[in-house]
Amino acid sequence: MRERRRFFLLWAVVLGAGGIAVATLGRYGVHVVAFGLLYAALATSWSCMRAAGLFSFGQAAFFGAGALTQAWLVTTWRVSPWLALCASAAAGALAALPLIPGLRLSPSSFGLATLAYAIFLKGLAGNAPAFGMEGFLLPKTPGFDGPAAPVVVMLAVLVLAISLGYETFLGRPSGRAAAALRQSPETTLSLGIDLVAARWRPLTLSAATTAMAGALYAHLVGSVETTVVFSSTFSVVPLVLGMLGGALNPLGGLVGTLALYPLDELFFRSALPQAHTLAYGLALCGLLLFRPEGLLGARTPRIPASAVLRRIPHGPCALAVRGLTVRRNGTTVLRDVSFAIEPGQILRVLGPNGAGKTSLLLAIAGRLPAARGAVLLGGTASPRGTAARARRGLGRTFQAPRPFPEWTVRENVALAAERGGAPGEVDKLLQELDLSALSDRSAGQLSVGEGKRLELARVLALEPALLLLDEPLAGLSPAAAERVSNVIERKRREGAAVVWVEHGPAAGDLASQLLVLEGGQIRFLGSPSDWEATREAPS
Amino acid sequence: MLLQAVASGLVLGLVYAGIGAGFSLIMATGRLTNLAHGEFVLVGGYILYVLCHGMGWSWPAALALTVLGGALLGAALPPLVRRLPRREVDGLALTLGVAFVLQNLLLLGASATYRVIPGGYWLQTIALGPVTLSRVTLVAAGAAAAALVGLDLWLHVSWTGSGLRAVSQSRPAAAGLGISPARMEWVAFLAGGAIAAGAGGLVLLTRFLTPGEGPAWTLVALAVVFLGGRPRAGALVAAGVALGVAESLATVLVGGGWREIVASGCVLLWLLLPGRTVLADA
Secondary structure (H helix, E strand, O other): OHHHHHHHHHHHHHHHHHHHHHHHHOHHHHHHHHHHHHHHHHHHHHHHHHHOOOOOOOOHHHHHHHHHHHHHHHHHOOOOHHHHHHHHHHHHHHHHHHHHHHHHOOHHHHHHHHHHHHHHHHHHHHHOOOOOOOOEEOOOOOOOOOOOHHHHHHHHHHHHHHHHHHHHHHHOHHHHHHHHHHHOHHHHHHOOOOHHHHHHHHHHHHHHHHHHHHHHHHHHHOEEOHHHHOOOHHHHHHHHHHHHHOOOOOOHHHHHHHHHHHHHHHHHHHHOOOOOOHHHHHHHHHHHHHOOOOOOOOOOOOOOOOOOOOOOOOOOOOEEEEEEEEEEOOEEEEEEEEEEEOOOOEEEEEOOOOOOHHHHHHHHHOOOOOOEEEEEEOOEEOOOOHHHHHHOOEEEOOOOOOOOOOOEHHHHHHHHHHHHOOHHHHHHHHHHOOOHHHOOOEHHHOOHHHHHHHHHHHHHHOOOOEEEEEOOOOOOOHHHHHHHHHHHHHHHHOOOEEEEEOOOHHHHHHOOEEEEEEOOEEEEEEOHHHHHHHHHOOO | OHHHHHHHHHHHHHHHHHHHHHHHHHHHHOOOOOOOHHHHHHHHHHHHHHHHHHOOOOHHHHHHHHHHHHHHHHHOHHHHHOOOOOHHHHHHHHHHHHHHHHHHHHHHHHOOOOEOOOOOHHHOEEEEOOEEEEHHHHHHHHHHHHHHHHHHHHHHHOHHHHHHHHHHHOHHHHHHOOOOHHHHHHHHHHHHHHHHHHHHHHHHHHOOEOHHHHHHHHHHHHHHHHHHOOOOHHHHHHHHHHHHHHHHHHHHHOOHHHHHHHHHHHHHHHHHOOOOOHHHHO
């Protein structure tokens, strides 16, 4: 409700400010309003990408693609501007396609890729005979002639549509998946959420709307030059305005534009005609140093308690590891490891530091590729990648807790329950692991012990068939350790297969099999009692 | 013609390696991808231009002051960078902001006019068999090679160099040995800025200066560091030469507009090829 009120209030301010500008400044006022809306559209489009944890330094690639497509179609082929506008949006979305492999990257690496991509496209467009460096002079078309009322209205509709699209995206499961990815990529993958699937929508939406803004810019200015429309200004200005308003807020782009653009237009352009964008550089530096979250701050989507995203029933599933050899940075960390466990069994993994215990869990989870050998789930080859294996019913905890820090304890578990199709289990799990009192606390504020219990609750909410546990009892009080052990034992009785790396004795009491690793190889595989007998026997 | 292109590329590649060296030092020890590196290069070029052609200074004296100016520019970054909560992403955005500020200041001070060194003795060419190169280009390549050898020696022989390498590998382990990561970081920014400005002087000798060229030079630095893989002079020279030769050949075979496409294509390929993931990066 508060958000909605803020939304309408802000738009009232925008319309009021626009009206005053037009009334007092006449035709120049229309120009100011038109460019203000253009920058607001660019900034909001940039923010859409930020919502998925992506950082773009090369929005000029999409802007230039849209502006050139519009100018080329309208000038060379005499296509109707309306039709060309649709084609420009499609060109923007198409221009985003080569970046799809980059969706796997960290925000900074993706940012560098976009930076290089904008320069790459600028070079390609400049060398394309159809576009060239000379550019286009657009013909005068009714309604599309300079900063006229129809173009201004279209820009306003575009800004409104992007912010509403962003708002809708945040409220949908894909928006929640994107927000999870932004907070903790590895934990998100362990919930079965795919990186590319969660990020392609914001990328495409951002690219298409930026291209549309580029197309409207072509009509606003009346001409398009390749060097201008691909210039770094159209990468930096949206970034600065988006961050100034609050990149993680659907209204951030509009607020950032309202805060800085009038100053630029009415003061800096006359004071420093050649270098007026200096203001944006200074604003970006100041913003990062003093208010990195922007004027509005972040708007993280909430996780509803009752929503069900997808039901994935996981039946009992056996795990078989055959001749597994894993290399890490050129060193063999696991060599020819083979074992199998059935549903309802616990395999305890022991070994000194560097024996390969965590590497074994990472390889089973799909986080480390096998150099040789195979991991079979339910008798069939397991799919590649962490997210795909999680969707097959493999749940995993981390040695050091990795929660989603912007969400509460309850929301952390609810997100997993949403993926696992078990929303009714959330309260039961929180109670079972003594987390009910902490359910509304931010997960980023938990102690290590509380974080460990949250790890287990989150994984169990996925309803996994196979549990990979990396020292879940380490650092817990005896009472908490007993509680956690009981929950794991309950899960085993329900039919889950468990691979449990633990040094303490509790895991040994529950395990039906023991695997001892040394130097990446199996030293012992059998029952815990046989291991004890082996150790007690005189050498 | 191809041989001439390869020779020009070789010479250009040494200057590229010099640009990549400063970038690599800041990236490894300062843990920052400096998107203002191209502007640092340009600032160096403009300082040298003003001192030599505006004030009549001798080249060596002007180059010394240029390097000092670059060091001061580099030293200004650590106090800003240390305030950032997430250096990896926010550092990129901050240095982009710094780049934009420098670009606009250069526009204010020097306008968008292209600056080249005036003709004369140093622009005369020397024939080396079938290849001809200008004297000034050879001087630039020689200076870049000497600077890279000097940098490698400094990093591998001096105590400060060992400290820089230690901090780039593990800050806690280096701190445990009594090496101050903060001090080494400051040295890396100082040296990185100085090298970038010095390389800017060499850019002035081999090409031209204009304020809008900064992102292109940053891209060259990125391509050299990504292709080189290791912050060693040999690797940087190999990467710089490969990039320089590829650009020269592209210019001869396809056209002059392909220079930026080669460097940006290298960076894109390196980032988008399979195998790199958000987890591998983290």
